Structure formats: C-alpha cells, structure tokens
Amino acid sequence: MAHDTEVLVLGGGSTGCGIARDLAMRGLEVTLVERGNLTDGTTGRMHGLLHSGGRYAVSDQASATECIEENEVLREIAGHCVEMTGGLFVQRPEDPDDYFREKLEGCRECNIPARVLSGREAREVEPYLAKDVKRAIEVPDGAVDPFRLCVANAIDAENHGARIETHAEVVDLLRDGDDIYGVKVRHDSGPGKRTHGASGTTEEITADYVVNATGAWAGQIGAMANLDVEVRPSKGVMTIMNVRQVDTVINRCRPKGDADIVVPHETTAILGTTDEEVDDPDDYPEEEWEVDHMIDTLSELVPILQEARTIRSFWGVRPLYEPPGTGTDDPTDITRDFFLLDHDERDGVAGMSSIVGGKFTTYRMMAEQISDHVCDKLGVTASCATAEEPLPGSENISVLEDGMDDFGLRSPIARRSKQRLGSRAADVLDTDAANPVICQCEGVTRAEIQDAISQSGSDLNAVRIRTRASMGNCQGGFCCQNMANELHPEYDEPTVRAALDELFQERWKGERHALWGEQLSQAMLNYALHATTMNRDNDPASAADPIGYEAFDGGRTRTEPRTDGGQ
Amino acid sequence: MAIEDDVLVIGGGIAGATAALAAAERDARVRLVTYKQSTLRHASGLIDILGYTPAGDGPLIDPFDALEDLPEGHPYERVGAETVRDALSFFDDVAGDAYAGEHTDANALVPTHGGTVKPTARYPASTAAGLASDPRDALLVGFETLPDFEAPLAAAHLEAAGAPFETRGVTLSFPGIVRDDAKVTRYAHLLDQDETVETAAGTTTAREALAERVRSQLDDEPRVGFPAVLGDERADEVRADLADAIGVDVFEVPMGPPSLPGMRLEDLLYDALEAAGVAVTSGVPVIDYETNGDADRIDRVVVDRHGAEIPHRADQYVLATGGLVGKGVRSERDRVFEPIFDCHVSHAEDRYDWFVDDVFGDQPYARFGLAPDRELRPLDATDDPEFANLRAAGAVLGGYDFAAEKSGAGVSLATGYAAGRRAGEECGD
Numbered sequence: 001m002a003h004d005t006e007v008l009v010l011g012g013g014s015t016g017c018g019i020a021r022d023l024a025m026r027g028l029e030v031t032l033v034e035r036g037n038l039t040d041g042t043t044g045r046m047h048g049l050l051h052s053g054g055r056y057a058v059s060d061q062a063s064a065t066e067c068i069e070e071n072e073v074l075r076e077i078a079g080h081c082v083e084m085t086g087g088l089f090v091q092r093p094e095d096p097d098d099y100f101r102e103k104l105e106g107c108r109e110c111n112i113p114a115r116v117l118s119g120r121e122a123r124e125v126e127p128y129l130a131k132d133v134k135r136a137i138e139v140p141d142g143a144v145d146p147f148r149l150c151v152a153n154a155i156d157a158e159n160h161g162a163r164i165e166t167h168a169e170v171v172d173l174l175r176d177g178d179d180i181y182g183v184k185v186r187h188d189s190g191p192g193k194r195t196h197g198a199s200g201t202t203e204e205i206t207a208d209y210v211v212n213a214t215g216a217w218a219g220q221i222g223a224m225a226n227l228d229v230e231v232r233p234s235k236g237v238m239t240i241m242n243v244r245q246v247d248t249v250i251n252r253c254r255p256k257g258d259a260d261i262v263v264p265h266e267t268t269a270i271l272g273t274t275d276e277e278v279d280d281p282d283d284y285p286e287e288e289w290e291v292d293h294m295i296d297t298l299s300e301l302v303p304i305l306q307e308a309r310t311i312r313s314f315w316g317v318r319p320l321y322e323p324p325g326t327g328t329d330d331p332t333d334i335t336r337d338f339f340l341l342d343h344d345e346r347d348g349v350a351g352m353s354s355i356v357g358g359k360f361t362t363y364r365m366m367a368e369q370i371s372d373h374v375c376d377k378l379g380v381t382a383s384c385a386t387a388e389e390p391l392p393g394s395e396n397i398s399v400l401e402d403g404m405d406d407f408g409l410r411s412p413i414a415r416r417s418k419q420r421l422g423s424r425a426a427d428v429l430d431t432d433a434a435n436p437v438i439c440q441c442e443g444v445t446r447a448e449i450q451d452a453i454s455q456s457g458s459d460l461n462a463v464r465i466r467t468r469a470s471m472g473n474c475q476g477g478f479c480c481q482n483m484a485n486e487l488h489p490e491y492d493e494p495t496v497r498a499a500l501d502e503l504f505q506e507r508w509k510g511e512r513h514a515l516w517g518e519q520l521s522q523a524m525l526n527y528a529l530h531a532t533t534m535n536r537d538n539d540p541a542s543a544a545d546p547i548g549y550e551a552f553d554g555g556r557t558r559t560e561p562r563t564d565g566g567q
Numbered sequence: 568m569a570i571e572d573d574v575l576v577i578g579g580g581i582a583g584a585t586a587a588l589a590a591a592e593r594d595a596r597v598r599l600v601t602y603k604q605s606t607l608r609h610a611s612g613l614i615d616i617l618g619y620t621p622a623g624d625g626p627l628i629d630p631f632d633a634l635e636d637l638p639e640g641h642p643y644e645r646v647g648a649e650t651v652r653d654a655l656s657f658f659d660d661v662a663g664d665a666y667a668g669e670h671t672d673a674n675a676l677v678p679t680h681g682g683t684v685k686p687t688a689r690y691p692a693s694t695a696a697g698l699a700s701d702p703r704d705a706l707l708v709g710f711e712t713l714p715d716f717e718a719p720l721a722a723a724h725l726e727a728a729g730a731p732f733e734t735r736g737v738t739l740s741f742p743g744i745v746r747d748d749a750k751v752t753r754y755a756h757l758l759d760q761d762e763t764v765e766t767a768a769g770t771t772t773a774r775e776a777l778a779e780r781v782r783s784q785l786d787d788e789p790r791v792g793f794p795a796v797l798g799d800e801r802a803d804e805v806r807a808d809l810a811d812a813i814g815v816d817v818f819e820v821p822m823g824p825p826s827l828p829g830m831r832l833e834d835l836l837y838d839a840l841e842a843a844g845v846a847v848t849s850g851v852p853v854i855d856y857e858t859n860g861d862a863d864r865i866d867r868v869v870v871d872r873h874g875a876e877i878p879h880r881a882d883q884y885v886l887a888t889g890g891l892v893g894k895g896v897r898s899e900r901d902r903v904f905e906p907i908f909d910c911h912v913s914h915a916e917d918r919y920d921w922f923v924d925d926v927f928g929d930q931p932y933a934r935f936g937l938a939p940d941r942e943l944r945p946l947d948a949t950d951d952p953e954f955a956n957l958r959a960a961g962a963v964l965g966g967y968d969f970a971a972e973k974s975g976a977g978v979s980l981a982t983g984y985a986a987g988r989r990a991g992e993e994c995g996d
Contacts, residue, residue, distance in 0.1 A: 533679055
C-alpha cells in the first residue's frame with residue numbers, strides 16, 4: 001500500500017511539535033496534524049513557568065532532576081523564548097518549617113541551585129511580598145513563552161521537510177485488522193494554511209507509524225480504535241494581571257494547594273492554579289469562585305493583587321495519567337511523569353503509540369525518548385540532536401543584539417520585537433515599506449504581523465500567539481480591526497470579516513472572567529468601539545436582508561455637482 | 568468660603584455640556600466641573616438618536632417613529648419624545664454649520680472606518696459628502712502609515728453592505744509624514760498649518776501635495792473620502808482647499824480613538840459654554856458631598872483641586888459623569904456603584920450574570936447605570952428619589968444599551984437638555 005509519510009504525529013502541542021522536529025531532524029518523513037491552532041490544547045493554556053525542578057524537589061525527585069536538566073537545555077536552544085526571572089519559594093508564618101527544610105534539601109539532592117533568603121532579603125528582591133513573609137528559597141525558575149517555543153519547533157520541523165497541518169481534525173483512525181496505518185482528517189478549509197470561509201475537505205493520510213500526542217484528548221483518539229487510554233484530564237485556572245506585580249516567579253512553599261504560584265510573563269503576571277479532575281477536556285465549567293480563589297489566596301503572598309487589574313482568565317486541562325490500578329483520588333497526587341503506551345505491546349494493535357502525562361518543561365526530553373522509540377520501531381538508527389541545535393530565532397542571539405540596528409522603530413518597540421523574534425528579527429523587520437505599530441499595547445509592528453500571516457494564513461488567533469498582538473490591556477479592542485486589515489488584499493473582504501469576528505469573540509471569551517473594575521470599563525469601551533462606531537453587531541454586510549439605502553437621508557440637495565476634475 | 572452657583576454640573580461630555588447650556592439658557596448661574604478627559608475622543612463625532620430598537624430591529628429610517636414604543640425606564644421614555652426633538656433642535660442651534668442632517672427626520676447612513684455603515688441623525692459637516700445613502704460613486708484614500716483605515720478593504724466592505732454606488736480604495740503615502748507612528752493629530756496639524764513638504768517633484772505645501780497624489784488616482788469619482796485626519800482647528804478650510812485642488816467633494820470617514828471629529832465636537836461644546844457664560848473647571852474630581860439637615864437635598868459637594876478640598880455649593884446639581892467607560896459607574900468584584908453620591912445601581916449579585924457569552928449578545932453590563940424618575944432624579948432601591956435636587960444625564964443612566972441601539976449621543980443630548988433645563992427652572996423657584 002502506498003503511504004504518504006513515515007511518521008504521522010497527532011497533536012500540535014509542545015510534545016507533538018517537539019516529536020515532529022526531532023524526527024524530521026533525524027531525517028524521517030513527518031506529517032503532523034492538529035485539530036485547531038498550534039498550542040490550542042494544553043500548551044497554550046499553561047502559566048508559562050520554566051520549572052527549575054524546585055516544585056517537585058520533595059514529592060517527585062525524578063521529575064525534579066529532569067526539569068533542571070531541561071531548564072538548562074532550553075536556555076541554550078530556545079533563548080528567545082525564555083526569560084530567566086529566577087524564582088522564590090516563599091514561606092509565610094503559617095507554612096510548616098519542616099517542609100521548607102525538605103524543599104531545600106530536595107533541591108540540593110536534585111542539583112537545583114538553591115539558597116535561602118531572609119524575609120527582608122526576599123522583600124528586597126520583590127518589594128510587593130507580604131510584610132510577614134518569613135523567608136524564601138531562591139531557585140532558577142524562569143518564564144517561557146509556550147506559543148513561541150511550540151511554533152519554533154514546528155517551523156524547524158518544516159525546515160527539515162515536515163508537513164504541519166493545523167485545523168485538521170482527526171475524525172477516524174485507518175485500521176486494517178490489528179494494524180493502524182493512518183488517519184482520516186477533516187480540513188477546516190483545505191490542506192495548507194487556513195483560510196476563513198473556504199469550504200473544508202477530508203483527507204486520508206497513511207503512515208508507517210502513528211504517534212498519538214494529543215494529551216488530554218488521547219483517550220478520544222484511542223477510542224477510535226477501541227483502545228482504552230485512560231487519561232484523567234484535570235483543569236486549572238489561570239488569571240492574567242495587566243502588569244508584572246513581581247519580576248521573579250513566586251511559589252508558595254507549602255506541601256500542596258491551589259493558587260500557589262505567580263509567574264511574570266512578558267508585560268503581565270499570571271496567577272495559577274487549581275487542579276480538579278474533569279470528565280470532558282472540551283467541556284467543563286469555568287467558574288467565578290476559581291478566579292476569586294486565585295486572587296484571594298495569592299494576595300496572602302502579594303497583597304496588592306487584591307486591588308490589581310486582571311485582564312482575563314483562562315483554563316487549561318492537564319493530560320494526567322497514571323498506570324491502571326494505582327487508584328489515586330486526588331489529581332494533585334498523580335505523577336507528572338509521562339508514559340509511552342505502545343499499543344502493540346499493550347493491546348495487540350500495531351502501528352501506533354500514545355503519549356500521555358508529562359509536563360511542558362521536559363517536552364524536549366519526552367520527544368527525544370518517544371522519537372527513539374519510533375526509530376526503534378522503524379529500524380532507523382539516527383540519533384537525537386535537539387538538545388544541541390538552537391531553534392529558529394535562537395541562533396546567535398547575543399551577537400545579533402549587540403550589532404543590530406533598530407530598523408527605524410522606536411526603541412522600546414524594537415527591543416520587544418527583537419525579544420520576540422530573536423535572531424529572526426533582521427529577516428522580519430528589515431523592510432523598506434512603512435512599518436507602523438499595529439498593536440499599541442504590546443508594540444507589535446506591521447512587519448511582524450505580516451510575518452505571522454505568512455506562516456498561518458487568515459487565522460488571526462495564530463497571528464496572535466506568534467506576536468502577542470491583542471494580548472495586552474485592551475484585549476484587542478483597539479487592534480483586532482487593524483490586525484484584520486493586514487490580511488487585505490491577500491485575503492478578500494468576507495474572509496477578513498470572518499477572521500476578525502473569530503478573533504474578537506476569542507478575546508472576549510477570556511475577558512468575561514475579569515469583568516469588574518478597570519477591565520469592565522475596558523470591555524464596555526471595546527464593545528462601544530466595535531458596536532457604536534463600527535456597527536459590527538449589526539453589520540449590513542452580514543445581515544440577511546439588504547438595506548433600502550434610498551429611504552435614508554442622502555444629504556442636502558446639491559446645487560452643482562463638481563465635474564471639473566480639478567481643472 | 569464655598570463657591571456658590573445656581574446649578575452645578577458634574578461631568579464634561581455631551582450630556583454635561585448640554586445640561587450646562589440648557590440651564591444657562593434659563594438665566595441660571597452655572598458651573599461645570601470635569602475630572603478626566605471626556606470620552607468624546609473615543610467617539611466618532613456622529614450624533615445618533617436611535618439606529619436600532621432595543622429588540623434589534625433596524626436600521627431605522629426614522630428614529631422618532633420608534634421613540635413612542637420604547638420600554639418603560641428607557642431614558643427616552645423618561646423624558647418623552649418631544650423633549651428628544653427639542654434637544655436635537657437645541658443641538659442644531661449650538662452646532663450651526665458644523666453639523667448637518669437637520670433637513671430631515673430620516674437617519675443618514677455613514678460609512679465608518681471598518682467599511683460598515685452606521686445609522687445616525689446628525690453628522691459633522693466633514694462627513695456630509697460621504698453618506699452611503701448618497702448614490703454617488705466614491706474613491707476612498709487610505710495611508711500606508713495609518714493602519715486603522717485600509718481603504719481598499721473598506722471599499723469592498725461597502726460593496727458587501729449593498730451601498731448603491733461604486734467604491735474604490737487606494738493606499739497612498741501621506742506627504743510630509745516621515746515617522747511610521749505619527750499620531751493622527753500630526754496629520755491634522757500638517758494640513759492645518761499647510762506646512763512645507765518635500766515630494767519627488769520638489770517642495771510644495773501639504774495640502775497641494777496631498778491633492779496632487781489623489782488627483783492622479785481619480786477615475787471620475789465625484790467624491791473622495793479620507794480617514795478623519797483632515798485638520799483640527801481649520802478642518803473646514805483644509806477640506807475646502809482639498810476639494811478645490813482635487814476638483815471633487817471631499818469627506819472624512821469617522822475613525823476610532825483618538826478621534827478628531829470627537830475632539831472637534833468637544834471644542835464646539837466648550838466654545839458654546841464659554842459664550843453662554845458657564846464657568847468651567849477642568850481636571851478636578853468631586854470627592855465628597857454633604858446634605859442639609861433632612862438629608863434629602865445636597866447642600867454642597869467637595870472638589871479636590873490639586874490637594875485642596877474646595878466646597879462647591881449650588882441649588883441644583885446635575886450628575887453627568889458617564890457610564891462604565893467614563894467611570895461615572897464603577898464596579899468591584901461583587902458590586903456596581905456610582906462613586907460620588909453612591910446612588911443606587913441595579914445589578915445582579917453574581918458577576919457571572921453581568922455578561923452573556925456572545926460578545927455582541929444582549930449584555931447586561933451594557934445597561935448598568937442609574938434608574939431615574941421622569942424628572943431624571945436618580946431613584947433609590949425603593950424607587951424614591953435619592954435627592955430632591957440631583958438629576959442625572961447621559962451614560963451614567965442605565966436601562967439602555969447605547970452601543971447596540973446607536974443612541975449614545977442622542978440620550979446624552981436629550982437627558983442633558985432635560986436635566987439642565989429643569990435644574991435651571993427650579994433654581995429660580
């Protein structure tokens with residue numbers, strides 16, 4: 001039977017993109033399919049913490065050791081996605097001393113650089129820490145942009161010949177007896193970059209081997225071949241503040257609990273999180289109390305959070321898994337380790353493995369081990385190089401920043417563009433055309449938007465995750481329209497309108513959970529700009545019935561129309 | 568010693584300015600205090616009365632037809648349809664030639680920067696030649712450094728909206744703009760001052776250089792539309808000069824913030840306030856108030872003038888501090904409130920009932936505000952007036968969704984006019 005690709009990776013999150021890059025670099029022919037955008041699942045819905053491993057130093061030392069190793073690798077290969085903020089494990093008076101001591105010892109046992117700061121020293125590092133904070137352990141936690149990192153993996157996979165198909169939902173597994181040989185996907189608008197409003201097609205993609213890297217959705221894929229993949233999706237809420245109240249990662253130093261971390265991320269700080277098992281990764285309640293709980297509990301560490309402006313909240317689902325028979329009730333007790341389920345060995349169904357569990361910081365290491373497994377299955381001997389080869393954007397960053405012109409941009413904007421683009425900055429920003437700022441909150445220029453459009457078609461949410469445009473204070477109220485304008489003339493007016501509507505709705509989705517104070521004012525302003533000034537809620541172009549223009553005021557009768565053409 | 572007036576208006580947007588003007592017309596001594604920059608710089612400068620009914624029917628050809636059927640509690644129902652007409656006439660007198668549309672009751676359809684059309688009752692003179700309900704063909708001109716207005720896209724959108732004429736869009740570079748991020752006021756200033764600019768053909772003036780670039784693009788269209796950057800203080804002169812030099816009618820397409828038509832409207836209103844003898848104090852917040860013995864009348868308010876607390880006493884007060892955007896209505900996680908007098912604001916207890924999931928759905932938060940009686944006195948939770956001598960006007964009122972109805976400026980005018988007139992009358996009693 002003819003086959004389309006050697007390896008078919010299902011899922012465009014960090015794990016899937018990491019696997020695609022790894023295998024493509026080893027010379028294999030790879031196709032990746034993703035239901036939505038890259039990062040649409042769990043990867044795009046995390047707090048952006050680059051673990052030092054400190055978090056697991058007591059409960060799960062194997063994970064902790066992996067984290068610190070990968071932390072160091074990612075600083076090297078993905079410098080443009082990482083900000084080494086450092087982190088503090090902060091002890092309040094009511095938090096147990098025993099645990100503080102265990103945490104410190106655990107860090108040392110796992111080779112995680114750690115030192116103790118007094119309460120006063122900790123407040124010198126982070127002035128907004130509560131006055132009664134007792135002491136803290138300093139560790140090399142960092143912030144990582146999961147969007148940028150995941151996209152960089154996908155781009156590099158493509159650079160090595162892989163085919164990356166987003167908006168391609170797996171609707172069936174192709175199976176011949178006990179052998180899975182591919183999938184059937186439904187393209188949102190056709191193969192390749194998505195275009196809004198274009199009608200979809202289905203496609204059968206055959207492969208020598210299929211890797212199910214769909215995380216919390218792995219059970220749904222497994223069910224298509226009657227395989228039991230018992231992931232236990234667990235939801236967590238994250239609340240985004242409009243400024244960085246803290247510049248280092250702040251963790252609560254106590255055994256476990258919800259709402260125990262603040263991660264500074266670009267211009268924002270992200271509060272996290274809860275851990276609650278859900279039945280369906282696509283359908284679970286997003287509740288008011290969860291948001292309140294984040295703010296109220298984390299205010300015990302950083303009191304000004306109580307009064308601060310939040311700009312949105314979002315929920316993600318962890319792809320938790322534990323081997324059958326463990327019988328854990330509390331999802332916080334389930335290991336963050338990952339599992340490779342070889343369905344041939346486990347279920348007698350050949351041609352596919354599923355990857356479940358795991359965590360973002362160690363995505364590359366997971367990808368390496370899975371890729372080793374796939375190569376083993378296919379009899380390929382190539383070895384992994386992903387720990388040494390920098391990702392696109394992270395080659396020669398230091399050299400570049402020293403010598404690069406600012407491309408005629410105002411300096412804060414140029415600096416931010418360079419941070420986002422890394423070593424790709426010169427390629428993207430070196431343009432003769434006018435390059436105005438499109439998103440004022442995040443300082444994103446036309447050249448960056450156009451670069452993202454060239455990667456992702458008319459999908460403005462894909463443009464958003466590549467550039468951060470529409471992710472600042474105004475949550476797109478001021479810039480959604482301008483982002484959409486950039487799609488024209490490559491895309492026609494109805495396509496642009498559909499893309500704008502989708503982005504505007506998506507921005508509203510998270511903002512609903514921050515509807516009080518400044519952000520409610522902002523929401524009203526956004527609504528007014530789009531409904532009042534632009535009449536987008538009653539756009540005649542989208543209306544069922546045409547307007548009888550002649551019945552409306554056409555202006556005063558004119559005496560003499562001008563026809564002299566300026567002569 | 569307290570500053571004493573007959574009428575004190577708090578808030579400097581359309582509602583506050585109209586209230587002050589209407590009160591001054593009754594020979595009252597009027598003072599207006601404003602805190603922040605008004606939200607007019609966010610507004611299009613169009614004066615809508617009603618474009619759609621609360622049920623979503625529209626666009627309405629005649630907004631006055633629909634006023635009788637508005638639900639009880641709607642600000643227009645509170646003041647009555649006749650007052651809406653009177654208020655609009657009042658505005659027409661204040662605006663003079665700066666606004667058009669008074670020759671008919673029918674709404675005009677105005678193209679805005681996204682290429683949609685919007686029903687409105689009065690429009691700035693700068694917009695008059697651009698109506699979508701005018702069947703002449705049009706050329707839209709955008710500028711590569713102004714990403715808010717993509718003229719070819721707007722032209723295609725107008726076509727999709729069924730506009731009864733041909734529209735083309737072109738994108739040009741703006742003569743004399745060297746920075747990619749010049750503010751819209753910079754464009755306006757260039758044209759206002761008719762500055763000298765360098766072009767490929769040599770040195771010329773900004774207006775002539777712009778006209779020259781547009782002339783070469785013209786294909787017999789009798790009108791040309793620009794984003795709303797055609798001058799600030801001398802906008803009429805700029806537009807007339809461009810029309811002469813290009814040889815066709817010239818109009819502006821309203822844009823988002825910062826909006827020059829909105830700022831020009833603000834200037835127009837403040838000029839009128841000055842002419843009417845209204846004392847205006849800007850940049851100061853009202854931070855407190857005191858009642859008289861019975862607590863049903865406001866005796867005075869306290870204004871924070873750069874740290875000094877200055878009492879302002881008046882016989883009548885008008886509250887026109889805006890809605891959620893203008894911060895006349897504020898919120899916290901568990902409540903919505905009016906921050907100066909703590910007038911009652913009705914809202915669901917659970918903030919997850921303040922919104923619906925569709926961004927353009929029937930949003931409860933959009934209706935937050937004070938519920939007034941028919942004299943526009945804010946009512947408390949038991950439907951009694953909060954104070955005998957306090958009226959409210961404009962977006963601080965609730966019970967209507969100005970964004971969906973396209974009724975923001977109209978409600979501000981009608982309620983500002985009604986509240987100011989009433990305040991001016993009562994202080995003489």
